[in-house]
Amino acid sequence: MVFMLSDNSNHAGCDVMSGDDQGSINVKTAVDTDDKEAGLVDQEGKNTSGNTQLSEVGLDQNMDANYCFADIYVRNAPVYLKGFTGEPDGSVQAELRDSNKGLLAFEQGVCEITASSSFLTVAMSASDNAGLDQIRDYFEQTLRKMSAEKAIEFDWRKK
Known part of the structure; x- marks a missing residue:
């Protein structure tokens, strides 16, 4: 399975950290300081804009x-x-x-x-x-x- 993420200058993107044999993928997203300043995320990096972050999306386990x-x-x-x-x-x-x-x-x-x-x-x-x-x-x-x-x-x- 190939995931492609577009490069956006306002966002740092994400890094795949690890995977296992059951098909689950652990993803760490990087939060840009512009997002915090714009009020899209709080100081802990949690999404406050109503949009779903990649790390919050459930992936098919199979x-x-x-x-x-x-x-x-x-x-x-x-x-x-x-x-x-x-x-x-x-x-x-x-x-x-x-x-x-x-x-x-x-x-x-x-x-x-x-x-x-x-x-x-x-x-x-x-x-x-x-x-x-x-x-x-x-x-x-x-x-x-x-x-x-x-x-x-x-x-x-x-x-």
Whole structure:
């Protein structure tokens, strides 16, 4: 699972301190002095703005089970990438990051697609197994609709 935090000049960000085999992550957030002066946090660093701090958000304890990867052989893979990001289903938001990378955002997760000349590399993550199944099904059905080949094999893996 990859967490990305945007760099904001007004906030110091956060540091992942430790993790364990059960999927829990201990996070320590750094509080900027500007936040204290603006009244967003009290002197102990507790949030008073009504917004939830990252350290206060409960994470799914079984996060490890909610992601998968695949390398899929298709000729002219960048064309398929553009097909995924061109006109997605109404419930899916798509973004072409560059000519070889795209992102699909679903209600319950995300799917990143990278294209080389002959392979689509797919990484997806969801809030639960049902969300992961929904993203996998969408990806497989959409690719089969775009492809003239009848047999496309998907070998979804965890590593």
